[in-house]
Amino acid sequence: MARKIGSRYTVHQVIGRGSAGTVWLGEGPDGPVAVKLLREDLASDQVLVGRFVQERNALTSLDHPRVVGIRDLVVDGSDLALVMELVHGTDLRTRLDHDGVLAPQAAVAVTADVADALAVAHAAGIVHRDVKPENVLLDLASSPGAGGAPRAKLTDFGIARLVDAPRRTRATRIIGTPDYLAPEIIEGLEPRAAVDIYALATVLYELLAGFTPFGGGHTGAVLRRHVTETVPPLPGLPDGLWKIIAECLAKAPASRLRATEMAERLREQLPALAGLPPLAVAAPGGDTAEPTGPAEEPPYEGEEATPRPRRRRGAAVPLVSGPQPDSTRDTHTSLRRPNAEELAAFAVASRAERERRGDPADGALSGRARSHRGHPAGPGSVVLRRRRLVVAAVAALVVAGAVGAYAALSGGDEDRPGKGAGRPGSDAASSAPEAAGRTHGAAGRNDDSGQGGRGPGLPTAPSADEAADPDAGAETAALPAWSSWQTVPPPPAPLAGGVRAVQVDGVTFAFATDRDGAVRYVTRGGAGFGPWQLLTGIHVSGDPAPVAMPDGRIVLFALGTDRLLYQRTYAGGGWSQWGQLDGRTKLDSPPAAAADDSNDRIDLVARIGTDLATASYVHRTWSAWATVPTAGRISGAPSLAAGRSGRLDAFVVRAADSAVLRVTALRGAWHPAEPVPGLSGDGGRAEPAAGSDGGLYLFGRGASGGLTQAASHSGGRSWRTGAVPGSGANLRYAPGPVAEGRRLGLFARTEDGALHYTRTV
Numbered sequence: 149m150a151r152k153i154g155s156r157y158t159v160h161q162v163i164g165r166g167s168a169g170t171v172w173l174g175e176g177p178d179g180p181v182a183v184k185l186l187r188e189d190l191a192s193d194q195v196l197v198g199r200f201v202q203e204r205n206a207l208t209s210l211d212h213p214r215v216v217g218i219r220d221l222v223v224d225g226s227d228l229a230l231v232m233e234l235v236h237g238t239d240l241r242t243r244l245d246h247d248g249v250l251a252p253q254a255a256v257a258v259t260a261d262v263a264d265a266l267a268v269a270h271a272a273g274i275v276h277r278d279v280k281p282e283n284v285l286l287d288l289a290s291s292p293g294a295g296g297a298p299r300a301k302l303t304d305f306g307i308a309r310l311v312d313a314p315r316r317t318r319a320t321r322i323i324g325t326p327d328y329l330a331p332e333i334i335e336g337l338e339p340r341a342a343v344d345i346y347a348l349a350t351v352l353y354e355l356l357a358g359f360t361p362f363g364g365g366h367t368g369a370v371l372r373r374h375v376t377e378t379v380p381p382l383p384g385l386p387d388g389l390w391k392i393i394a395e396c397l398a399k400a401p402a403s404r405l406r407a408t409e410m411a412e413r414l415r416e417q418l419p420a421l422a423g424l425p426p427l428a429v430a431a432p433g434g435d436t437a438e439p440t441g442p443a444e445e446p447p448y449e450g451e452e453a454t455p456r457p458r459r460r461r462g463a464a465v466p467l468v469s470g471p472q473p474d475s476t477r478d479t480h481t482s483l484r485r486p487n488a489e490e491l492a493a494f495a496v497a498s499r500a501e502r503e504r505r506g507d508p509a510d511g512a513l514s515g516r517a518r519s520h521r522g523h524p525a526g527p528g529s530v531v532l533r534r535r536r537l538v539v540a541a542v543a544a545l546v547v548a549g550a551v552g553a554y555a556a557l558s559g560g561d562e563d564r565p566g567k568g569a570g571r572p573g574s575d576a577a578s579s580a581p582e583a584a585g586r587t588h589g590a591a592g593r594n595d596d597s598g599q600g601g602r603g604p605g606l607p608t609a610p611s612a613d614e615a616a617d618p619d620a621g622a623e624t625a626a627l628p629a630w631s632s633w634q635t636v637p638p639p640p641a642p643l644a645g646g647v648r649a650v651q652v653d654g655v656t657f658a659f660a661t662d663r664d665g666a667v668r669y670v671t672r673g674g675a676g677f678g679p680w681q682l683l684t685g686i687h688v689s690g691d692p693a694p695v696a697m698p699d700g701r702i703v704l705f706a707l708g709t710d711r712l713l714y715q716r717t718y719a720g721g722g723w724s725q726w727g728q729l730d731g732r733t734k735l736d737s738p739p740a741a742a743a744d745d746s747n748d749r750i751d752l753v754a755r756i757g758t759d760l761a762t763a764s765y766v767h768r769t770w771s772a773w774a775t776v777p778t779a780g781r782i783s784g785a786p787s788l789a790a791g792r793s794g795r796l797d798a799f800v801v802r803a804a805d806s807a808v809l810r811v812t813a814l815r816g817a818w819h820p821a822e823p824v825p826g827l828s829g830d831g832g833r834a835e836p837a838a839g840s841d842g843g844l845y846l847f848g849r850g851a852s853g854g855l856t857q858a859a860s861h862s863g864g865r866s867w868r869t870g871a872v873p874g875s876g877a878n879l880r881y882a883p884g885p886v887a888e889g890r891r892l893g894l895f896a897r898t899e900d901g902a903l904h905y906t907r908t909v
Contacts, residue, residue, distance in 0.1 A: 153229050154222040159183050176231060181219060184230045197223055210272060214265040216285060216303035235301055237288035240281035240351075248358065249429075253295030253421035255355035256389065256414050258284070261293070261300035262348055263411035269305055270341040270407050270664065276305055277339050279347035280325050281354065294418045326370045327354075327363040331399050332710065334371045340665070340709055342401035342687060345410060349396030357382055357429040361397065375399070384427050389417050400728070402686040402708025406666075409684060625843030625859040627870050628892055628908040636895070636903040639668050639680040646832065647884035647895040647903065650696035656886055657702060657718075658895055659692045660903075667692050667706060672893075672905070685726040686714055690738030690785065691882065699747050705729075707738045707754075733773045735761075740798075742790035753786045753798050760786055760800055760811065778818045779811045784829060785882075789836035789844065797844060799836055801829030808834045808848060824858055826869030834858075837885035837892055845892060847872070847883040855879050855896060874906070 151159050151172075159172035169186040208218050220231040240258065243250075250258070262284055269276060276283075279302070286298040293299050330346035333339055354360045361379040363370055379397065381390045392413050396404050405413065641662040649658040656672040665687035671678045688706040695703050702718035706726075711734035717724045737755035750765040753776075760779035764771045782800040789797045796813040800821070806829040809821040827834050827848045834848030846858040846867075855875035858867045875896060884895035892908045 153183055153185065153227055153231075154224045156220070157181065157183060157222065157229075157231055159185070173234075174231070176219070178219075180234045182232045182234045184232060186228045186230075188226055192226065197228060210269060210274070210305060212265060212268040214261045214299075214301055215268060215305065216301045218305070232303065235285045235287050235289075235303075237286045237298065240284035240286060240300070240355075243286055244281055244355070244358075249426045250297070250355045251295055251421075251426050252356060252385065252389065252424045253418055254297035255352060256417055256421060257294040257297040258286070258300045258355065259348060259352040260411045260414040260418075262302050262351070263407050263414065265300075265302035266341075266344050266348065267407035267411060269302075270344070273663070274305060275339055275341055276302065276344045276347075278304060278325060278328075279344050279351060280328050281351055284351070295422065326367050327360040329371065329374055330401065331375045332401050334375055340401065340687065341407070342404045342709065345396050345404045345407060346401075348410070349393050349404075353379070353382070353393060353397075356385065356427055359429075382427060382429055384429075386417070386420060388420065389414075392417070400708065400710040400712060400731075402688065402710050402712065402714060402726075403728070406684060406687070625839070625841065625845070625861050625864075625868070627857055627859050627868050628839075628845065630873055630894070630906045631909050633874050633896075633904045633906045636670060636905050637677050637680070638902070639670070640682075641666070641668070642901055643668070643897065643903070645691045646835075646882035646897060648691055648694055648835070649884045649886035649893065649895055650694045650702060651886055651888050651893075652696045652700050652702055654889075656888060656893060657694060658884060658886075658903075658905075659694050659704065661688055661691060661706075665689065665709060667704070683716070683723065685716075688714070688738075693739045693741045693752075695741040695743045695750055697743055697747055698745050703741070703743075703750060705739050705741050705752065707735055711735055713739060713752075713754075729770060730763075730773070737785035740786055740788040742788045742796060744790055744794065751788065751790070751796055753788045755782060755784070755786060755800075758782060758803055760798060762798075776811060776818045778820045779809065780821055782809075785833050787833050787835050789838050791838055791844065792842070797836060799824070799834045799846065801833065806830045808846075822865065824867055824869075826867070827856055827858060832882040835883055835885055837887050839887065839892060840890050845885065847885050847894065849879070855883060872906075 153159055153172075153174065157174050157176045159174035161173050162170055163173050163182070164171035169184055172183045172185060174181050174183040208220070211217060216235060217233040218230050219233065222229040222231060249255075262279070266276065266279070283302060283304045285301045285303055287301055288298055290299045328347040328350045330339075330343040333343055350360055350362075362373040362377065381387075381394075392405070392410065396410060398404050636658075639660070639662065641664060643660045644663045644665075645661050647658050647660045649656055651657070654673065657669050658672070659667060659669045662668055667683040667688055668680050669683070670680045683704075686706070687709045689709050689711070690707050692704055692706040695705075697703060700719070704716050704718065706714050708714050708728075712731060713729045713733070713735060714726045715729050716726045733756070735754040735756060739752045739754040741750055741752050743750045748765075748767065752763045752765075754761055754773075756773065756775065758781040759775040759777075760782055761773045761775050763773045776798070779798070779800050781803040783803040783806070784801045786798050786800045788799075791797060794814070798811045798813070800809050800811060801807070802809050802821075802823075808824045808827040808829050810824055811821045812819045824834070824846060827846065830849065832849065834846050836844060836846045839845055842861060844860050844864075846860075848856060848858075855872040856869060857872050858869045860867045872894070879896050879898055881897045886893045886895070888907065894906050895903060896905075897903050
C-alpha cells in the first residue's frame with residue numbers, strides 16, 4: 149500500500165528494518181529512492197527534530213561515490229525521514245552470513261572503499277559513530293573492484309550522532325554498537341574521527357577472521373576488552389596488512405591512522421594479496437568460524453532484512469571463566485547509553501585490570517611500532533611492582549606533606565590543602581602510583597646538581613641564596629617598533645587555533661593546527677613565504693609546541709586527542725615519525741617548550757588539573773611530570789621561554805581573576821608567581837620571546853581586546869606595556885612571536901581566519 153512522505157515522495161514496500169527505523173522503497177521527483185522512516189518516538193522528540201534541521205546541509209553535502217548520499221530530510225507531522233540514494237545490492241553483514249569470510253584482497257578492497265567514504269565525511273566535520281557491516285552496502289550494479297570484490301558504499305551517516313542528542317534521556321538512544329566501540333567512547337570521551345577508524349579496523353578484522361576481535365560474552369565484558377586487551381595477529385596474514393590493522397586498533401586515538409592514510413596504505417597492499425585464499429582462523433573457544441547457511445538478500449538499500457538467520461560468530465569469551473559459555477556473543481545491536489556512574493566504573497575497572505596484569509599504559513607502547521604487549525608478568529614481577537608502588541606512595545605522602553607545609557607558611561592558595569586529589573579537569577580515576585610518580589620524579593631531581601643549573605620540577609621554595617637574582621635590578625627593556633602587517637598565504641584547510649613559531653638556519657617555521665586536528669606549518673625565508681606543509685600521523689588537540697635546538701633541529705611537541713604527549717623531530721630537511729613521550733600522564737592543556745644552548749636539555753610545561761606541571765629532558769632522559777606549587781591555581785595553557793644562566797620563565801593565567809602571571813625558575817627552584825601588568829588572560833595565553841638584546845618580550849590580549857606587548861629585561865621585575873601598532877580588536881587567538889636573529893617576528897590570527905605577520909624595525 150502506497151504512503152505519502154511529505155509532498156514529494158511516495159513509499160511502497162519495506163525493504164529493511166533497523167534500530168532507528170524502517171527502510172522503504174519509494175519514488176521521488178527524480179526516480180526511485182530509499183526512504184528511512186525513523187521511529188515515532190524519535191520523530192516526536194523536538195530536540196532531535198531540531199538537530200536534523202540544523203544538520204541538513206552537512207548531511208546532504210556528502211557527495212562521493214563511496215557514500216550513500218542523503219538526498220533530502222523530511223519533517224512532516226509525525227514523520228521524520230531521510231531520503232537516500234537507492235543502491236541495488238546487499239549489505240556487508242548479509243554477505244558475511246551468506247558466504248563467510250572474504251579473501252584478503254577482497255576484504256581490503258571493500259575496507260579501502262569505506263575508508264574513502266570516511267575521509268570525505270571527516271573532512272566535512274562529520275563523524276559516523278556507527279561503522280559496522282550492516283551500514284556498508286555492496287553495490288552489485290557497479291563494476292567489481294580488486295579481487296572481484298563489489299564496490300562498497302557507507303550509509304547511515306549522522307544517524308548515531310543526531311539521535312544521541314545531549315538532552316535525550318531515554319535508555320534506547322544510540323551510541324554505537326558494542327563490538328565496534330572505540331575505547332575512548334567507553335571511557336566517556338567525546339567521539340571524534342578516530343572512533344570511525346577503530347570501528348572500520350574491527351570490520352576488516354571480522355571480514356578476514358569471521359568474528360570481531362573483542363566481541364563475545366555479555367556487553368560489559370565486550371566493553372572492558374576494548375579498553376584492556378590487545379589482539380594477537382591473525383595467522384597467515386601478511387605482516388604489512390596486520391601492521392595497518394594494529395595501528396588502527398590502537399587504544400590511543402591519536403596513534404591511529406587517518407582515513408586518507410588508511411585507504412592509501414590498504415590499497416598499497418592489494419597487489420601482494422592477489423590469489424591468497426580466505427583465512428581459516430580458529431574463533432575464540434576453538435571453533436573455526438563458518439557460515440550457517442544461505443540468507444535471503446535484500447535487493448535494495450537498507451539495513452538488515454528480516455527474517456534472516458544469525459551467523460555463529462565463535463564461542464563466547466567471558467571476562468571471567470565460568471562453567472558454561474555465554475550464548476550472547478551476537479552483540480551487534482543498539483545499546484543504551486551508560487550513565488555517568490557506569491562510565492566511571494568502566495574506567496576504574498579497566499585501569500585496575502591494567503595494574504593487576506602489570507601492563508603499561510597503552511600509549512607507552514608507541515602503537516605505531518608494537519601491536520600487542522605479550523603475556524602478563526610473572527608472580528615475581530607482581531611482587532616487585534607492589535613494592536615499588538608502596539615506596540612511591542610513601543614518597544608521595546612525604547612530599548605532599550612538605551608542599552602543604554610550604555603552602556601554609558607562604559600564605560599561598562587557600563584552596564591548596566585539598567588540591568592534590570580530585571583536581572578539576574583531571575582524570576577522576578587516576579591512580580595513586582601515577583600521582584606519586586610525578587612527585588617522585590621531582591624529588592629525584594632535587595639530588596641532581598649536574599643538570600644545567602635549573603630544576604623546574606622542584607616543588608620547593610627558593611632559599612635565600614637561590615632568590616638572589618643577578619639581573620633583578622636591570623633596566624626594563626624598551627617596547628619594540630614594528631613594520632606594517634602583511635598577510636600570510638592561507639592554508640589549504642582552516643586553522644583552529646593560534647600559531648607558534650621558531651627559526652633555524654635563517655628560516656622561520658610557523659606551526660598551527662587545522663580544524664581536522666592535523667598539524668600544518670609554513671616557512672618564511674629570503675624569498676618570502678613558501679607553501680603550507682602537512683604533518684600526518686596523529687590528530688592533535690590545541691596548538692603544537694616547537695623548540696629550535698642549537699644544532700638546527702626542530703623538536704615539535706603536541707597534545708594528542710587522548711591527552712597524551714607526542715613528539716617528532718625535523719633534521720636534515722626531513723621529519724621523523726610521531727612518537728609518544730609518556731603513556732601515563734594525561735595533560736589538560738597543550739604543552740609549551742624551551743631549550744638551552746647545550747643541545748641536551750629541553751623543558752616542558754603544561755597544565756594538569758589547575759596546576760602548572762613541568763618535565764625536563766636531560767642527558768637523553770625524560771623526567772617525570774611534577775607540579776609547580778608556586779604558580780597557584782591556573783587555567784588555560786601556559787607558555788615558556790628560556791633565558792640566560794639557566795633561567796626559565798613560564799607565563800600562566802591565574803584561575804581566580806584571569807591575570808597573567810610570570811613564574812621564574814632559577815638555580816634549581818621556582819620562585820613565587822608575579823603578575824604582569826596590562827595583560828589579560830581572558831583572550832588566551834600570553835606568548836613570550838627572548839630578544840638578542842637580553843630583553844624578554846610578552847604578547848597577549850589587552851583589556852581592550854587588542855594585541856598588547858610587554859617588555860622587561862630577562863631578569864627584571866618591572867614591565868613596560870603598550871599596544872602593538874596596527875592590531876585591532878579582532879585578533880582572537882594567541883599570538884606567535886619568534887626570535888629572528890637580531891629582530892623579532894610576530895604572527896597573529898584575526899577572527900575571519902586570516903593569518904598576519906610583522907617584524908621589528
